[in-house]
Every structure is written in C-alpha cells, then in structure tokens.
Amino acid sequence: MTNTTTAKRPCRAASGDEGMPAPFLYQHEDGRYGLSFGPARFAKGVPAWHRVPLDIVEPAPAESNNAVSSLLAAAHIVFGDNPWNVLLAIDAASQTLLWLETLFFVIRELNERGNEKIQVRHLADIGSYIAERAASNAEQSHDEIKASIEAAEAREES
Amino acid sequence: MNILEEHPGGDYARMAEGITQIMTLACVMRDMFTAENLRDRPWDLVNLLYMIIDIADRSTDVGACKKSKLFEAHSRAMIE
Structure with a gap:
C-alpha cells in the first residue's frame, strides 16, 4: 500500500x-x-x-479531506449506512418523543377543564398511532445497525 | 356489490378518522392561542402543527389509494 x-x-x-x-x-x-x-x-x-x-x-x-473521508467510510462500513442517516433515525425518535410530550401536556390541560372527553380520546388515539409508528421505525433502525455491527465484528474475526 | 361499500375499518373509516384527528388538533391549537397559561409554550404549537401535517399526509395517501381502487373497480364494472 x-x-x-x-x-x-x-x-x-x-x-x-x-x-x-x-x-x-x-x-x-x-x-x-x-x-x-x-x-x-x-x-x-x-x-x-x-x-x-x-x-x-x-x-x-x-490531504485533510482524504483523511476525513476515510473515517466516514469506516463509520459507513460499521453502521451499514451513511452516519448522517444513522443520526436521522435518532432524530426522528427524539422528535416523536417531543410530540408525545406536547400531547400529554394538552391532554392534562383538557382534563383539568373537564367536558373535553371526546377531544382527550382523539388525542390519545393520535398519541397511540404516533408512538406505534415511531417504535416500529426505531426497532427497524436498531435491527439494521445491530446486524451491520455484528457483520463488521465477524469480518474482523475472520 | 356497490363499489362504495366497504367494511368499517376500511379506507373511508381511516380517512374520516384522520380528518377527525386533524380537527381535534386544530381545535387544540385554537384553544392554545387563546388560553393564558398555554401561550408560554410556543414549541407545543409547532409540534401540533407537525402532527397535523403528518396525519394529513397519511390521510392523503389513504385517499389517493382509495381513488385508484375506485377507478379500477369502475373500469372493471364498465367492461362487464
């Protein structure tokens, strides 16, 4: 080399x-x-x-740019994807938790006012849907990254 | 069978559910603008707006899918 x-x-x-x-x-x-x-x-x-x-x-x-690109290439190999895309998955999960925080806050406010049971129910439905989808996406990302890391480990050992 | 008929958990039900949820979120946003104790949380308004966009996007997808199904069923009925 x-x-x-x-x-x-x-x-x-x-x-x-x-x-x-x-x-x-x-x-x-x-x-x-x-x-x-x-x-x-x-x-x-x-x-x-x-x-x-x-x-x-x-x-x-x-040659600084070459050095950086080599590090990013190594990260890409380990994570199985562009590191920025890996970050996106974490960002999406964080965003969903912020949404849920807002929903719970609004549900509490509506509950204190009373006579808002229907709205509370709809908001709970929205929260349930959002949480379910986020959990599914996070699980998929987790499985993909885990498989990629395990593949990298196996490659190291062989 | 009428092509507009479907089971209770079908596309129309999902679209109606999405519109109801959007309505609920919009009402909550309206109340947050007027309620004194909620004005201090502007990020909640942004989050609610994002949720409206997200649910509207889902409902639009369901609607577009339903439209395709209807066109397909209508064409088939015309041929028969």
Whole structure:
C-alpha cells in the first residue's frame, strides 16, 4: 500500500494507555478498511488484508479531506449506512418523543377543564398511532445497525 | 356489490378518522392561542402543527389509494 501522508506524531490511542486496547487499522486490497482493538487474526492463506500504520494522525493540509473521508467510510462500513442517516433515525425518535410530550401536556390541560372527553380520546388515539409508528421505525433502525455491527465484528474475526 | 361499500375499518373509516384527528388538533391549537397559561409554550404549537401535517399526509395517501381502487373497480364494472 502506498501511503502519501506525512508522519507528524504518534497516535495517542495507539499507545494503549488509559486501559483501552490499542487500535489496529487494516486495509483490504479492494479498498475496504477494518478497525481492530488488538491484533486482528486472519484466516491462513488470506493475505488480502494488511495493516495500515495508525501512528500517522496529522496529514498534510492538502490531504485533510482524504483523511476525513476515510473515517466516514469506516463509520459507513460499521453502521451499514451513511452516519448522517444513522443520526436521522435518532432524530426522528427524539422528535416523536417531543410530540408525545406536547400531547400529554394538552391532554392534562383538557382534563383539568373537564367536558373535553371526546377531544382527550382523539388525542390519545393520535398519541397511540404516533408512538406505534415511531417504535416500529426505531426497532427497524436498531435491527439494521445491530446486524451491520455484528457483520463488521465477524469480518474482523475472520 | 356497490363499489362504495366497504367494511368499517376500511379506507373511508381511516380517512374520516384522520380528518377527525386533524380537527381535534386544530381545535387544540385554537384553544392554545387563546388560553393564558398555554401561550408560554410556543414549541407545543409547532409540534401540533407537525402532527397535523403528518396525519394529513397519511390521510392523503389513504385517499389517493382509495381513488385508484375506485377507478379500477369502475373500469372493471364498465367492461362487464
């Protein structure tokens, strides 16, 4: 592999201090990256993976964008999706909880006024529908991300 | 069978339910504008508005789907 970046200083995390295992970065011949905490074990006769030096953490200014895109590519591999899309799933769940907070507040206010039973019932229906849909979406996102992380782990171990 | 007939949980029922929910949310918004103790929570109005949009979007989808079904059923009836 040809590395065009310039070594400046060792990566702090790579030194293995603070009780964290040192990370090892590997690259496949097809361009994929793999991150391992501790030396990775590869199956015999599979030389496609090779270690990439991780102690180069400060690329030349002109190459900064490449370094960022590599990190994002690694995150994309682990999460199975663009990290911004992963964030969207969390944002949607947060938004739904804010909606439910509003609904519960309004239900409480209407209940204090009395004679608003029908409206309270409709608002409860709305809350039920919104919560059900959000739970379904969150569960789907969770399952997809979990499967992707497990696949990344399995790839590390193989 | 009349193509407008359907079971109680069908598309018309869902559309009516959506419109009722939108009506409820709109009434709540109106009350929040006028009630003294609710004016301090402007974000609730925004959230209610988003919920109206969300439910209207769902009802519109159901309506569009029902329209397609009706066109299809009508065409079939004309051919027969």
